[in-house]
Structure formats: structure tokens, C-alpha cells
Amino acid sequence: MKPYALTPAQAAVAILPPHTPGRHEQPAVLPIRTAGEFMAGETLADEPLLELHTQTCKSCSRKFVARFPGFCDDCFEKEVERVQVRNTTAVALKTFPERARQVTQKMRGPSLEKAKAIMPLLRSNQGAQLIVIGDRWTGKTVMATWWAQMLGFGLYTKAYDLFASVRHTYHEDSKLREHEVLDRFRKADFLVIDEAQERKESDWENTLLTNLIDKRYDALKPTVIIANLKQDALDAALGPSIVRRVAETGGIIECTWPPYGQ
Ligand SMILES: Nc1ncnc2c1ncn2[C@@H]1O[C@H](COP(=O)(O)OP(=O)(O)O)[C@@H](O)[C@H]1O
Ligand SMILES: [Mg+2]
Ligand SMILES: [Zn+2]
Numbered sequence: 001m002k003p004y005a006l007t008p009a010q011a012a013v014a015i016l017p018p019h020t021p022g023r024h025e026q027p028a029v030l031p032i033r034t035a036g037e038f039m040a041g042e043t044l045a046d047e048p049l050l051e052l053h054t055q056t057c058k059s060c061s062r063k064f065v066a067r068f069p070g071f072c073d074d075c076f077e078k079e080v081e082r083v084q085v086r087n088t089t090a091v092a093l094k095t096f097p098e099r100a101r102q103v104t105q106k107m108r109g110p111s112l113e114k115a116k117a118i119m120p121l122l123r124s125n126q127g128a129q130l131i132v133i134g135d136r137w138t139g140k141t142v143m144a145t146w147w148a149q150m151l152g153f154g155l156y157t158k159a160y161d162l163f164a165s166v167r168h169t170y171h172e173d174s175k176l177r178e179h180e181v182l183d184r185f186r187k188a189d190f191l192v193i194d195e196a197q198e199r200k201e202s203d204w205e206n207t208l209l210t211n212l213i214d215k216r217y218d219a220l221k222p223t224v225i226i227a228n229l230k231q232d233a234l235d236a237a238l239g240p241s242i243v244r245r246v247a248e249t250g251g252i253i254e255c256t257w258p259p260y261g262q
Pocket of ligand 3: 057058059060061062071072073074075076
């Protein structure tokens, strides 16, 4: 019945016990900021963050418990097929690159098929941690932007900027503490870390990234790490514990198709 076939790794995730919703049953507000904006120095502590809510389906009005508002699972599947319609009404995901946001409306080919196949996993409230790898121009950033548009929420950062914004808090003139910046990345309901190959592979960075992925895994929040790397280079680039965690919950998505464009 369902148009999506889950891989064994995805199926394994699907049998985890469901998360019990907490008492944060408040209407969802979409906090959208860039990494640059929250280095600017105001406090973020009182900003609401999306948690699991009882939602009302926009299409059939059924109640469902999910992190992302909008459509119940059945209606969402239909909605995924009507990509164009939804993208024109999608919230502006300001942290995502404008270039990629423009392409999502005319996506075609293998990356669109792959993006659709992975969508249920990201929406499942099971905290999928994914790595997307492949050559330049295979549409990795566009796929991640499309996922955020379909979810209606997402925080985008390049790995370099993530570490830079944390490091910035160590300066004495910083108005933000380290944990305030980190909380932002920990609590975002959908986080995309792009260009993960473009950073120093220091112990400090690896520990920070491992801890971030661990916290998000514990909180059942989906994350996508994008890297222009081959699979055998991942352990060295991201550290073995992240790769293990990813293998457990979501998996590594390889973009093996020819690059778009030329
Ligand atoms: N699904 C798609 N359909 C059509 N063109 C695409 C698609 N995905 C990507 N492109 C084209 O390829 C370019 C690069 O995509 P991008 O996601 O930035 O690649 P990557 O992040 O893998 O380097 C886009 O600017 C767009 O022109
Ligand atoms: Mg990219
Ligand atoms: Zn519905």
C-alpha cells in the first residue's frame, strides 16, 4: 500500500518503542535563525522549540502525535506526491541556502526519488541520524533543503560555521555561553550539517560533534550530515562512534548518480 520500501536499517528503526509525549502541548512556533544571527548576542533561552505535540491534520482533521505539524501520515504521503503545491506554500527556511531553496521546486531525477524514499524515516519520530555522501553536484544540499521544506522546519549549518559559532563563545566579549549555542543545535527538530568534510579533524571537534549527535539521538530528533566523501573515508573524517550511531538508526545514503548540470 505504502509507496515507500524501507531498507533493513530503516525497518530496524521502525520497531523502536514510540516516544511518550511530554507536557509541552503548546502550539508550534517556528524559530528560524541563521548561525550568524545567534552569534550576535541576545539570549535564546525563552524561545519555544518544537517538541512532540498532538497535531491536527490540515487535510483530514484527524489528531496525531508528531514533532512536525501539518499532515497525518496518510495525508502526508499524498502531499509528498504533490511536491510543487507544497513547496510554493512552504515556510521560508531562512537558514538554508537560497540557491538550494530555488531548485527544490523543480527537482527531478534520482535525487528526488531518493529524497522521497527517505522522507518517512525522517518523519517517523525515531530520531534518524543520517549521513549523505557523494560527489559535488549530485544534489545533496538540495535534497536536505527539500526534506526541511516537507517537514516545515529545519536548521541548516555548514560544519565549519557550527564549530566557529561554538568557538566564538570562548571569547570574553561573547554574550552567549557555549551551552546556549549548542542547545540551539541540540534542540532543533531537524538539523542539517553540510560540508562536513570541510573542517579540522581535531579531537575537540570530533568530541563536540559526537556529543551533539548523541544528544539528538537520545531526544529522537532527526539529523542529516552531508559530506563530499567516500564511505571508507567517513570513519577518519567523522569518528567511528558517529558512523556507528548512524548505521544503527538511519544509515549512509550514497548519491551514486551522475552530477546534475553539465
Ligand atoms: N533534483 C534535481 N533536479 C534538478 N537539478 C538539480 C537537482 N538537484 C540538484 N540540481 C542541480 O545541481 C546543483 C547542485 O546541487 P547541490 O544540492 O548543491 O549539490 P551538492 O550539494 O551535492 O554539491 C543545483 O544548484 C541544481 O542546479
Ligand atoms: Mg552541497
Ligand atoms: Zn490526514
